[in-house]
Amino acid sequence: MRIDFYICRHGQTDKNVEGVWQGCKIDVMLNETGQRQAEELAKKLRFKIMDVYSSPMIRAVQTANVIAKTNARGCDIVIMQDLRECDFGEAEGVPFVEIQRQYGLDFVNKIMWPTEQYADLCFPNGESKRKVFERVEACLKRLACRHSCANVKHKVCVVCHAGVLSALQYGLGLKDVSFEHCSVLHLQYDTEKYQFMQCFD
Secondary structure (H helix, E strand, O other): OOEEEEEOOOOOOOHHHEEOOOOOOOOEEOOOHHHHHHEEEEEHHHOOOOOOEEEOOOOHHHHHHHHHHHOOOOOOEEEOHOOOOOOOOOHHHHHHEEEEHOOOHHHHHHHHOOOOHOOOOOOOOOOOOOHHHHHHHHHHHHHHHHHOOOOOOOOOEEEEEEHHHHHHHHHOOOOOOOOOOOOEEEEEEEOOOOOEEEEOO
């Protein structure tokens, strides 16, 4: 059996517009643009999904609520703590330009788009992409197990964050991942091989 996961980034917030580094400790609402983005995303997923799971961050929950309310089958959202954004430590709440000035662009890029060599890097008092990947992958596998036990083909929506998508890109070796607000990454989980595969719709 294969479980379809539509993994979405949340809509835009004012902090995104301001160029401020958001993480799991910066919890802000969608702005008007973000709300519209969520509505457009919900229309795209209306007939594709059966269940909606979300990070506990308000920007993700708001996006997930729009998707759930628009869903053709009708569904509630389930909050999963392990889908939260990365903890960026001392970088959170600081403008990107200041972070780049303080740590250097090369260091920032290694944290945001890590290879195996740099997967354990993190900002002071922060969380590495390896750690993020481990908790998110384990969460997705638990969801896959839950749905495979129901013995029906499930299509699942997961609303999360750019840092989570970056961790999945690193950990699963994904290609051409979009990090735009309300972008969608389509993965399938093979319950016999216990592995994820990237789909290009």
